[in-house]
């Protein structure tokens with residue numbers, strides 16, 4: 001399987017995030033992607049290449065122009081406010097909640113940080129834009145490769161993407177890589193595309209981007225939003241809107257869920273993907289379902305991820321894997337590559353038997 005690696009990912013290196021009432025060192029660190037890269041190399045998993053550079057217009061199928069304009073210049077604006085800001089990251093602290101206006105674009109930088117974000121846990125740094133932008137190129141490149149006939153491709157990038165909406169960042173995410181991959185597959189001619197989000201956290205951004213569309217099916221297995229981030233989306237009664245009714249399906253599960261129940265849920269989700277008639281699949285590959293994850297609550301074990309890959313291969317679809325969360329840094333590489341290896345092994349067995 002070909003991997004598109006974001007060689008600029010470490011440019012995004014947040015210092016502190018707001019967590020349980022205090023500023024703590026960021027969980028979403030460059031070492032995460034480096035461990036996955038090292039494991040791919042250790043297992044000689046396949047070609048590891050830099051992404052193609054796409055024009056910014058490729059982002060407009062998913063994100064709004066005013067959000068992209070904001071992200072492009074945000075760091076420079078932050079430093080222009082005070083040169084000392086160059087040594088600290090920007091975090092939002094005020095948001096336009098119900099009854100406040102979000103149609104007006106304020107000139108004040110802090111006000112725009114709040115307008116274009118959903119939490120105070122996602123620091124914007126000097127290298128955030130270049131890292132996120134190159135990550136988007138990875139997702140677009142992986143989708144293009146699959147559209148060109150590769151059975152599967154892996155976008156190995158950070159920051160992650162699935163919480164980012166059309167016009168907001170949050171949950172460590174700035175550009176929605178999975179949504180960009182799905183949109184690219186649509187543009188390249190796949191009529192019906194499914195996104196399967198396996199991250200511990202519900203992919204609120206991806207869901208929202210496609211919520212009223214009948215051509216992209218979104219399904220997610222995640223911690224129950226009653227208790228788990230992102231809290232305000234991800235319930236089982238969210239089934240889509242307008243033309244997209246029936247094209248959204250959530251599988252919230254309680255903290256402590258182990259592989260038996262999780263795998264049965266995956267099988268349900270994949271049978272819905274088949275029923276939808278998907279011609280291609282995007283997997284939001286979050287590895288924070290691991291029992292040792294420091295901010296999550298499922299109990300999957302390292303060998304389980306081989307079986308996850310096996311289940312995904314059974315869907316028999318051209319597949320784009322997009323790296324999302326996973327903060328047990330020492331284990332994230334082995335776990336992620338186990339999914340990819342399980343997928344490849346199942347595929348090879350099928351090839352031999354047909």
Ligand code: 6XA
Nearest residue numbers: 121171172199201229325
């Ligand atoms: C709150 C937790 C953010 C979750 C990020 C994540 N700071 N999303 O892993 O998938």
Ligand code: ZN
Nearest residue numbers: 199200201325
């Ligand atoms: Zn997550």
